[in-house]
Structure formats: C-alpha cells, structure tokens
Amino acid sequence: MKAEKAKKLTVSDLNLKKTAMRLLGQKLVSNEVLYIQRNLPATATQEQIDENVTAVRKLPWAMLAIVD
DSSP: OOOOOOOEEEOOHHHHHHHHHHHTSSOOOHHHHHHHHHHSOSEEEHHHHHHHHHHHTTSOHHHHOOOO
C-alpha cells in the first residue's frame, strides 16, 4: 500500500485568511500574515499552515512588528 503524499497549498493571503477564520474565528492582521509568509516556503501542507496560524497568535508582538 502506497502512502499518499500530503497536498501542498500556496501560502497566500487568501489561504491564510481562510485558515485563520476556520481555526481562530477571526482574521489575521497584516504583520501576522507577513510573518507566516516569511517563515513558510511558497507552498506548504495544510497541516503546516494550520500550525503556523495558531502559533503566530502566541508570539510576542515585538517578533511580528516590521521595523523600518
């Protein structure tokens, strides 16, 4: 029996928004979206996206803030 390969999704604003609404019941702010996009490759499994969306809410704001 062959193990199925996990389907990879694009780590896009829309996919992150949908995942956040499903898991958190609210949208992510732009800094959270940018942080996740910086830390994941261009494509990731749904499980990886889920983990990052839930983890980003537990991070201190100083790690998410974009400093000019």
